[in-house]
Amino acid sequence: MRNLLRSDFTRLWKTKSFYIALITVTAIVYLCVFFSSPAEGLPKGLSLCNTLCSMAVLMVPLVVGGAYMLFVSAEYTGGAIRNKLIVGHRRENVYFSWNLVGLADGLFLMAVSYGSVALFIALFADTTGLVAKNVIVATVIVICMLISKICMSILISVIIPGAKGMLFNYVLTYALLMFFVIMYDSAPDNKIVDILARCFPEGQITGLNVMTMPDKPWLTIVCALAFSVLCVILGTDVFKKKDLS
């Protein structure tokens, strides 16, 4: 397992897609935050924090998840995944290593981009009215969303490797986003939709902002982590049974 982590991390640091994702995420976050118009009646810092929060919907699935899917798929397209299995690495270890490296990758990308913008806002913008507890809860939910999205992306990569898997991931992401937005409007009290929304990353982020405390944030965190574990278990099972050519 240690060897797999070492080789995966080293490959990640040397992969172009990692640096492209880092630059893209950071650039988009900075551009969107600094070119956004402050909401009427809100201090600029508060408005920018809300913009930053909603950016996660775009950034995580599109750039972070997508770039990591490319990283995993590269092992399939070149057939290099065979080298790990031929020399005796267990499939569950290979899959778990992808998840750990993916989470580290995602957290690093988000920390650099969001962290630097958040620091900039805190230092130079008027953040009157910003409640620390709300910010912490929103940050934890975004991190949970990131974890569940990465676990879900890796699962899709294993089922549908390559560009087809990425395309499927994007379509699924935006289909789920639309579904949760519509369901929140049409059936706001539906308990099944509520639980599903707390499980799926697309639902966790819908309507999240830093001004109000979301309803039962602990339940969202539990559902997100449970969903992530389920994705890892399911992905491990699929990968263990998968015939490689």
Add this chain to the structure above:
Amino acid sequence: MEYVLTTEGLRKSYRNFNALNGLSMHVPKGAIYGFVGKNGAGKTTLIRLACGLQSPTDGELTLYGANHRDSAIHEARKRIGAVVETPSIFPSMTAEQNLKHQYRVLGLPNFDGIKELLTLVGLADTGSKKAEQFSLGMRQRLGIAIALCGHPDFMILDEPINGLDPQGIVDVRELILKLNREQGITILISSHILDELSRIATHYGFIDGGRIVREMSADELTGACRKCVSVRVTDVDALVRELERRGTEYTVTGTDSVDIYAQPNITELALALWKDKCEILTCTEQDENLEGFFLSLVGGESHA
């Protein structure tokens, strides 16, 4: 005899298709085991199962004494290196980076031996050239170098000379012989180029329809290969009729040639054929080669 790889009644099914159909084979330690079969006979499927890329539907596969169902198989696999069909490489990396990556996968403490491996496969001067810019032959050699990382005891090579030029084929042949003779590495090699295989193999396994039809040593093969008289005639049908009448075993090898597995009286045969206006053009004595033996085992136009 000590075996590195054995299988008993191995089966692999894909929906309604049986790729392996009760295959039993035995690869002796220290051998160069030539794995011979037609396209679709099941060679690559067996290799995928041996390498852990796929799981058998039924039957037993044992590698260094470890059954494929036991967790000990993972330890046993640490002793093998393989090139399965296309070389398993990262196209965006250089040859050296690919080897370094494999060293990390294996958990080797340092990168000692990488230069030697690159020299061994003739890729020492590729520098910063990425693998995606390599020719097919260079990729094949890089695949072999990756398989050699960590000094394996058993190498599995699936069509390793595909895409190589004549010099490349000679280089790979010499490399295989060197690895086997100097380092005692057991090698399982599948190839369609039977003439090339016959130059290096010490043992053979002939596969057809997903099962081994014959396993034998190179010495046994030499003994089993029959002598024949190869005859070229103006009318093959007339010759076939005459041989059928005499009850002589033969193989039609071309539009004007037949191999006869007997020592016919040529004068008698020529006189008999002349009645049908058939002339004998040439007549040479030959030993049956690996190709002929393979065809006689798995079919073709042989008759008894």
